[in-house]
Structures are given as C-alpha cells and as structure tokens.
Amino acid sequence: MADDLFRRVDALVGVGLRIAKAAPTGRFALARVAEALELEWIPRPWGDEVAAELESARQQACEPLDAKKIEKALKDAWGAKPTDELDDLDLKHPVAITPGAQIHKGVYEGTAVAVKVLRPGLAGAVRQDLALLDGLLAPLGAAFPALDTRALMRELRERISDELDLENEAQSQRRFHRALRDHPFLSVPAPITSLARDSVCVSEWADGVPIAQAPDRDQAAARLLVFVLGAAKAGFAHADPSPDGVLVGKDGRLTILDFGATRPVDIDRFETSAAAVEAFAAGDSKAFASAADKLGFLPNSLGDDAYALAKDALGVLATPGATTLDSAAVIAARDRALDHKALPKLLTNGALPPEDLWPARGAAQAFGVIARIGATGDWLELTRAVLRDGWDVAA
Secondary structure, three states: OOHHHHHHHHHHHHHHHHHHHHOOOHHHHHHHHHHHOOHHHOOOOOHHHHHHHHHHHHHHHOOOOOHHHHHHHHHHHHOOOHHHHOEEEEOOOOOEEOOOEEEEEEEEOOEEEEEEEEOOOHHHHHHHHHHHHHHHHHHHHHHOOOOOHHHHHHHHHHHHHHHOOHHHHHHHHHHHHHHHOOOOOEEOOOEOHHHOEOOEEEEEOOOOEEHHHOOOHHHHHHHHHHHHHHHHHOOEEEOOOOHHHEEEOOOOOEEEOOOOOEEEOOHHHHHHHHHHHHHHHHOOHHHHHHHHHHHOOOOHHHHHHHHHHHHHHHHHHHOOOOEEEOHHHHHHHHHHHHOOOOHHHHHHHOOOOHHHHHHHHHHHHHHHHHHHHOEEEOHHHHHHHHHHHHHHOOO
8 A cells, every 4th residue: 555545544543533522422332333344354463453442442332231231221111011012021131232232032912022232321322422423524535536425414414313223123134034034945934023122122032053053154144245245236235244143043044133223225337337247247347337437436447456456355256266255365365356456546546436335334244244153165256156146146
C-alpha cells in the first residue's frame, strides 16, 4: 500500500477507534465487528491494537442480563406478566447471548419458541450515538475520496436503526419464512408476530447444531451461500449471516435465525453485479470493467486493474474446481491484495454506492463464515449458479 494512502487509512482507523471508545455504545459497535470476523484477518500494523479492542468489547458486551431485567423488559413490552403470554419461560438460563440481545426458551400455545429480548436501553443509546459517525466523514473522505461519505453514513444510520427494531425484524423474518417454507434444504422459523415489539421477537423453536459443528461442513457452507446470494436474487439482502445464526439439522437442512440486518435489493443492480461475476469467470476484463462502471464502483478506465487485482488476490479461489476456503486462504488473499501495485489507485478512485452497503456486507460475511468453519467447494461456479438461479440451485 502506498505510503500516502497508508497514512490516510491509519488516520481513519485511529479516529474510528477513538469514537468507538468515547461513545457510550461504542463497545456494542466494536463487539459486533468482533463477531463478524477472525481477529487474525485484520492486517498489520493495525491488527494488534484493533484486535485487542475488539476482543475486549466482545467480552464486555456479551455479559448476561439477570432474570429480573429480562422479566421487566418483557413486561414493559407486552404490558402484562411474561407468564400471561408464555408457558415454561426459562429466564434464568439464556440459550444465547449476543452484544445486542439475549435469547430464552419458552412455550406459546403448546409450541416451543425462542424469545429474543433486546438489551434494555440499547436502541435509544445507539440511535443517539449515531450522530458521532459524522466524525468519520473527514478521514473517510480523505482515505477514499471517490466515496459519497454523507450518503454512505446516512444509509448506515438507517440500516442500524432498522437492525435495533425487533418488530421490524419479525416482519422481515416472516417474509423469508413464507418464501422458503417449501424449500428442500433451507428453512426459517415462523415468527409469532402478535408478540413482536420493538424490543422483543418471538419465533418458533428450531433444533440443530451451529454450522461450525455440521457433520458435512462443505455441504452446509454451500447451502449458506445459496441462502445469502439467493436472497439477493429474490430481492432482499441478508447482511448478517453468522456462525451462531445458522443451525444445521440432522438431515442437513439449514435453519437461518437472525433477520435484523436486511434490506431490499434493486434487481437491476443485482443483475449487473451478476453480469460482473460472469465476466470475471469468463476472463472478459472489458465486460467486467463495463459492469463495474455501470454500478458506480470504478471508472471504466480502471477496469483492467480491478480485474487483475481480483484475479491475483483470489488466486486458486477464483479458478474452476474445488478449493478450500479457510482462515489461511483469507490471510493469503489479503496479503496478495495489499501488495498489489494497483491497490492504491483502485482504493483512491473506487466507490461503494450506499444501496450496495448491506448487500456487500452480506456477501462478505457469508464467505467469512465459510472461511471461519473451513470448507471446500467450487466457490466461483457455485456463486455463478446462485446468481443465475437463486434458491433453486441444488447444494
């Protein structure tokens, strides 16, 4: 990375950490980042300091809430005792704890359910602290001058606000449940929308093991990719697939649990993105450049450089045939990208349109989950197939 660009990115990282540590809810933001990646993936020289902050934030943010706080949160949400709505509600033993919420098991009308409760006071505090993101505008614009930083920050605020509204999550989950209720290997628990509130989401209980414990991780990884990329073809970005948010049943069926981070996808932009992948796979750098230019990612004149960097950085991951995607592969690709001569001018002239922020996050996190569990597959061909056929792809 060129020295000037390195200094600007270093300044951006420094400002981001200072804001996160100064904001009352900064620990929540850092903890969410820590959940999305392996800390060893962070490039040096930022790796050690950033990794330490992320790990500390993750530990602090995932401290359990006691039963009385959860009971009060449910009572405030429903205007009644939790036991008036649910039977066999176990408030003393959460089944999952995240930076944003705590999940408990109960029974609703004879059916086992998962009860997700937002950490009390979190939504209001985060929304108040979102104004601090304006402090990133100057260093972000200096590091990446082609970005529309204000539009990007506006999109980020809106999406984070949506993510902290569990009633909105229940509605998104209902759409996915209805779309996938007859799917052969993908499923989504039905939400109990009558109990949904901005701080509570109740869903049918799902059995299974986390994807990292899947008996066939290669198959589970392929099916996760079908879900995430297929969702985009269906018109929605699922931006937050996580190892703990995907269960694998005894029959190999995948159950997706978390639907807070979703966004509608513009179908024309999706089709152009799919065309870019097809051009990349075909070795057609001109068509790849044209698609990137149409999407507003890069000027056409830099298409050949972008194609070369992607090809060189991905290495065998972008070639036909089965390859292993794991942490070692991610680190190797990262290092090849950082050493590539075209990287400085691509970062300086490249942009990410705001409407693509959540779709890009979803795709990146899907491949990140696959790398974290370590799986082997023909990733390029599977990506092409899902972008073409969506959830109809067999995996």
